[in-house]
Amino acid sequence: MSVHDLEKHFQDKIDQETKIEPLDWMPEAYRKTNIRQISQHAHSEIVGMLPEGNWISRAPSLKRKAILLAKVQDEAGHGLYLYSACETLGITREETINDLHSGRAKYSSIFNYPTLTWADIGAVGWLVDGAAIMNQVMLTRTSYGPYARAMVRICKEESFHQRQGFESLLVLSKGSPEQKAMCQDAINRWWWPALMMFGPRDTESTNSDQSMKWKIKRKTNDELRQQFVDMCVEQVKLLGMTLPDPHLKWNTDRNHYDFGEIDWNEFWQVVKGNGPCNKERLQARKQAWEEGAWVREAAAAHATKKQKRAAAYAA
Amino acid sequence: MNTSIRRFFYGDIPGQESAGTPVPQGPKNDWPLWEVFIRSKQGLDHKHVGSLHAADAQMAIENARDVYTRRQEGISIWVVKSQNIHASRPEEAGELYDPAADKIYRHPTFYDLPDAISHM
Numbered sequence: 001m002s003v004h005d006l007e008k009h010f011q012d013k014i015d016q017e018t019k020i021e022p023l024d025w026m027p028e029a030y031r032k033t034n035i036r037q038i039s040q041h042a043h044s045e046i047v048g049m050l051p052e053g054n055w056i057s058r059a060p061s062l063k064r065k066a067i068l069l070a071k072v073q074d075e076a077g078h079g080l081y082l083y084s085a086c087e088t089l090g091i092t093r094e095e096t097i098n099d100l101h102s103g104r105a106k107y108s109s110i111f112n113y114p115t116l117t118w119a120d121i122g123a124v125g126w127l128v129d130g131a132a133i134m135n136q137v138m139l140t141r142t143s144y145g146p147y148a149r150a151m152v153r154i155c156k157e158e159s160f161h162q163r164q165g166f167e168s169l170l171v172l173s174k175g176s177p178e179q180k181a182m183c184q185d186a187i188n189r190w191w192w193p194a195l196m197m198f199g200p201r202d203t204e205s206t207n208s209d210q211s212m213k214w215k216i217k218r219k220t221n222d223e224l225r226q227q228f229v230d231m232c233v234e235q236v237k238l239l240g241m242t243l244p245d246p247h248l249k250w251n252t253d254r255n256h257y258d259f260g261e262i263d264w265n266e267f268w269q270v271v272k273g274n275g276p277c278n279k280e281r282l283q284a285r286k287q288a289w290e291e292g293a294w295v296r297e298a299a300a301a302h303a304t305k306k307q308k309r310a311a312a313y314a315a
Numbered sequence: 316m317n318t319s320i321r322r323f324f325y326g327d328i329p330g331q332e333s334a335g336t337p338v339p340q341g342p343k344n345d346w347p348l349w350e351v352f353i354r355s356k357q358g359l360d361h362k363h364v365g366s367l368h369a370a371d372a373q374m375a376i377e378n379a380r381d382v383y384t385r386r387q388e389g390i391s392i393w394v395v396k397s398q399n400i401h402a403s404r405p406e407e408a409g410e411l412y413d414p415a416a417d418k419i420y421r422h423p424t425f426y427d428l429p430d431a432i433s434h435m
């Protein structure tokens with residue numbers, strides 16, 4: 001088959017909603033796009049453990065501590081599912097992790113913001129996991145099989161993340177004046193960065209057409225963002241709190257909420273590495289990797305020793 | 316086809332340098348990759364659930380326990396080194412499965428029986 005035929009066959013499969021599997025022929029750009037997107041997604045899960053990990057030892061009760069531990073452990077699992085999906089495209093785990101540590105690969109900018117109070121943990125669960133879920137639900141239908149399957153597994157685990165966050169805020173919203181203030185403050189700080197998670201406006205997304213055609217993604221950044229806004233405006237009412245946007249208004253023509261302008265300058269600054277915690281996050285990842293080196297080496301040495309023993313015994 | 320795709324997807328942060336370009340590196344000491352299969356309590360068979368890296372089989376099972384059964388998804392785990400899995404080739408799917416295509420008489424619905432017969 002000529003390359004042209006292969007490409008046509010490939011696109012036909014996608015149009016017929018047949019998943020693309022690791023051994024199937026695929027255009028190089030499709031492979032690269034998936035490697036980049038899946039690995040960034042994996043890194044986000046892993047780096048995302050850091051802001052929450054910050055509060056595990058300081059959670060206000062044993063119950064909250066156990067919940068937070070379980071959530072953070074889930075995120076580690078999500079990272080693993082995604083790294084594995086990425087490996088099926090022909091890149092090694094080590095290469096992927098090197099790319100993160102060298103700064104070549106990115107992760108979601110949201111994790112470059114600090115978690116300053118306990119209420120931030122609730123806000124992260126509600127808003128950050130909430131925004132991630134919108135995207136991940138869409139990705140359960142992405143065209144690359146291993147990525148879609150990882151997403152199905154992840155989505156099953158995510159809903160508890162968002163619920164525990166909202167519930168935690170709900171408790172604060174009914175608490176003392178200080179707790180209420182803390183709750184509102186956390187929402188104020190996390191709202192805009194959460195909206196930025198959906199990425200630049202569609203009008204700036206020059207290349208997303210190809211990704212839609214290949215069904216890597218199925219909704220645009222703005223569609224997902226709008227869906228998220230509409231959902232949160234209703235939910236925040238249950239908390240008796242407000243979202244920090246004076247322009248939020250129901251639009252009867254569009255049947256959606258209008259909302260204010262995102263500070264795109266801040267967005268690009270954080271992407272470029274100038275967010276409040278960029279350096280700290282990467283440093284923490286590198287340190288964990290380096291300090292874990294002896295464990296990896298010891299486990300490998302132990303495995304070799306056991307293998308040799310078994311071989312000697314068999315001889 | 317020369318489409319350059321490099322920016323603007325959710326969770327996909329734009330940048331000139333994209334991931335996926337092999338980095339020059341020293342000797343490989345990656346742990347081998349293992350495929351994980353789990354049988355749930357009511358399940359009849361082990362199902363593939365994912366993969367992970369581990370130094371040996373014991374560690375692979377323990378890590379699979381931590382990652383894939385956090386919500387009591389299973390009561391039995393199999394691990395097998397990924398390199399030991401051999402797969403049929405997608406491009407041969409046509410010929411490979413063709414022999415089964417014209418044998419509809421292998422299915423019970425092929426046979427027309429009087430309605431009076433039950434439980435058959």
Ligand SMILES: [Fe+2]
Nearest residue numbers: 045074075078
């Ligand atoms: Fe996650």
Ligand SMILES: [Fe+2]
Nearest residue numbers: 075129158161
């Ligand atoms: Fe999560």
